[in-house]
Amino acid sequence: MIASSSLNSPAGRPGALAGILALWLAVFLPGCSLTPGMDMKKGSDISDATVPVMKDGKLVKEKVNIVPITADLIIERENARLQDASKLSLPSSEAGPYRVGLHDRLQITVWDHPELNDPGGEKILPELAGKAVGDDGTIFYPYIGTIHVADKTVSEIRDLLSQGLSKYFKKVKLDVRVISFQAHKVNVVGEVKYPGVQSMVDTPLNIAEAISRAGGVTAEADLSHVTLSRGDKLYPINLQALYEQGNNGQNLQLMPGDVLNVPDRYNSKVFVTGEVGRQQSLQIHKGKLTLAQAISEANGVDFNTSNAEEIYIIRAGQAKPEIFQLNGESPDAMILAEQFSLKPHDIVFVGTAGVTQWSRVLNQLLPSSFSQVMTRGAFYGF
Structure with a gap:
């Protein structure tokens, strides 16, 4: 009865509430490492978890270095990108003359010898006019017989025909052109x-x-x-x-x-998560999206709940995963953020402030009845 009387009295309630709070803290404080939501180890230069990394053609497990975003890093990365672009070997852009192929149709005109030309002239459909190159790459021409024309230019075919007909006609003049392109x-x-x-x-x-x-x-x-x-x-x-x-x-x-x-733009996205105004995926527009633009599109950093020192870019490429960190406490850090270009599938993560993490522990781990007790305790001066 004494204990009950003491607990129910206004004077006894603060002590009881303090005891309850101490008990809850003893139970749940060691579990703060299980804070709800994502987190990164503050001040660390290497990731906590091991991830798959491609080495010598095989996947192995390694931890990933966390690289600070600085002016030196941006300069180094941009110079490397320009150097890689200069080394990129594209195929030759020079195209030679057209070479006749299988199923192309050739129109051969011999001047002063209409009997050698195709009958019908313009009345014949283009797909039926001229001489079709056969599957063996040849055509048949009067007086000359079978001629191999595949993979030859028009001028080379003209020379072959002129040489063949010159055995039967003097001063042969002829023209060759492709009237139906089917091969290439x-x-x-x-x-x-x-x-x-x-x-x-x-x-x-x-x-x-x-x-x-x-x-x-x-x-x-x-x-x-x-x-x-x-x-x-x-x-x-x-x-x-x-x-x-x-x-x-x-x-x-x-x-x-x-x-x-x-390709379509579906895979050209980055993902912004953590303590931002709106977590979302963002489309990379016209091949470029900077870190500053991504944060702005996500309605900025939530300064009430975030830790501005912990802005991370997680680049989870299987061959070489990377993690970058920007200390956004200073306004001039946004200059670096504007010059840091994101890549498809990058994850931008803004870390959570410690007080916000503790608040979420209380809200998610402790029962609602405890919140009521705390409210009553505040009323009685606890």
Whole structure:
């Protein structure tokens, strides 16, 4: 009865509440390492967890260094990017004369000898006119017989015919032209309006023209990561640089069998999470998104709950994962953030302040009845 009377009296309540609080702290304080939500070890220069890393063609487990974002880092990375771009080996953009291929149709005109020319003239459909190159790469011509023309230029075929006919006619004059191009084709696929096969003609076909023939790109196209497949090699093509900066080095001449792929923008995203105004994924627009832009698009850092020292960029590439850290306490840190370019699949994480972490422990681990007790304790001066 004495204990009960003491507890129920206003004077006894603060002591009882203090005892309850001490008990709760003793139980739950050791569990602060299990704070709800994401966290990074403050002040550490290496990650807590081991991650898969590709080494010598094999996946191994390693911890990842946490690299501070400084002016030196940005300069080093930009210089390395420019150096890599200068070393990038693109295929030759020089296209030679058109070489006749299988199923092309040739129109051969011999002056002063109409009996050797195709009958019907313009009344014959182009797909039926002239002489078709057979599967063996040959055509048959009167007086000369079978001639191998595949992989030869028009001028080379003209010389062969002139030499053959000169045995039967004096001063042979003739003309050869391709009237139906069927042999050499390229594929334009992905985010273009009319994807499909395009025939190559006797004028060179470059990347810009091929995309124009395909009706142009769609609104979902990622122009910064176009690829050209030639044989067993894959080449990166930056159409954004071609269209906006006039970089004609990207406007390669296409070759027979090339596959030009314009990808969509789905994979060109970064993810902003942690203590920001709005956690979300962001689209990389026109091939560039800086850290400052990403934070701004996410409605900025929540200064009430965040630890501005702990702004992380997690680049989880399987071959070489990386983690970068920006100390955003100083306003001039945003200069570095504006110069730090993000890559597709980067994760921007803004850390949580310690007081916010403790508040969340209380809110999520302690029962609501305890909050009521604390409220009553505050009323009685605890």
